[in-house]
Amino acid sequence: MEEKDLNYYAKVHSIESFGTVDGPGIRFVLFLQGCHLQCKYCHNRDTWDMNGGSYQSLEDILQKILRYKNYIMPHGGVTVTGGEPLLQVKFLIRLFEALKKENIHTCIDTSGMVTLTEDVKRLLSLTDLVLLDIKHINDEKCKQLVGKGNNKELTFAHYLSKQNIPMWIRQVLIPGYTDDEDDLVELKNFLTTLKTVEKVELLPYHAMGRYKWKELGVNYDLEGVPEPTEKQIEKAKKILGISS
Ligand code: SF4
Structure with a gap:
């Protein structure tokens, strides 16, 4: 494949022009x-x-976004998700610089499991909101669930707090994996150390994406894991202080 300048080209999975769940208002969502x-x-x-x-160019993506500007303004904006968007930080710096010139609200949906390089810091200075998926508050369980420990994401959360960058915390609730009471209490305690958390969202686990694993011919490790019951969801929300 032809080499691209990663300052001006992004590897794109898909685009959703009218997203309503990844940040405030109507969002142009770039996966x-x-x-x-x-x-x-x-x-x-x-x-x-x-x-x-x-690959899609910065120019093409910007043009697509600007076509929807009237729909996403003034309460919505652009959310970049993935995959892990911070793996393409150089491109996102260029994109967010352009969006800020247009007064468009910028949001990144990330695990925060990246090194805080100068590029990442520059990007965060152009970011209005971070949707931070805390993978697991327990380091060992985190490794087992997502393949890496949680050190970087907790450091990332503290950095956002220190820089006064608003964040919405997300936690996927998976029975037997992330619903242990002690872990949820520890998560709640961790969140109280952050001063820019605007919202905590509990995302009940569902197996709707399982078919994609099957299509790729890979094993789905959570086969048979049930979705959390209303009771389990309510209990976790209570611990995390989320009102129903
Ligand atoms: S859920 Fe995990 S593995 Fe999947 S895209 Fe998000 S961070 Fe990557």
Whole structure:
């Protein structure tokens, strides 16, 4: 494949022009290709491979976004998700610089499991909101669930707090994996150390993305794991202080 300048080209998985769940208002959602984690519950399994997806230029993506500007303004904006969007940080710096000039709200949906390089810091300075998926508050369980420990993401959360960058925390609730009471209490305690958390969202596990694993011919480790019951969801929400 032809080499591209990664400052001006992104590996894109897909685009959703009217997203309503990834940040405030109506969002133009850019799904970038590539992820360095291996979350057992991933419902975007087809985003992992950096060789997948297709290159799109900054200019093309900007044009697409500006076509929807009237719909996403003034309460919505652009959310970049994936995969792990921060793997394409150089491109995102260029994109967010352009969006800020247009006064468009910028949001990144990330695991935060990256090194805080100067590029990542520059990007965060252009970011209005981070949707931070805390994978697991327990380091060992985190490794088992997503393939890496949680050190980087907790450091990332503290950095956001220190820089006054708003964040919405997300936690996937998986019976037998992330619903242990002590872990949820520890998560709650961790969140109280952060001063820019605007919202905590509990995302009940569902197996809807399982078919993508099957299509790729890979084993789905959570086969047979049930979705959490209303009672389990309510209990976890209570611990995390989320009002129903
Ligand atoms: S970080 Fe997101 S895209 Fe990557 S493996 Fe986990 S759930 Fe999937």
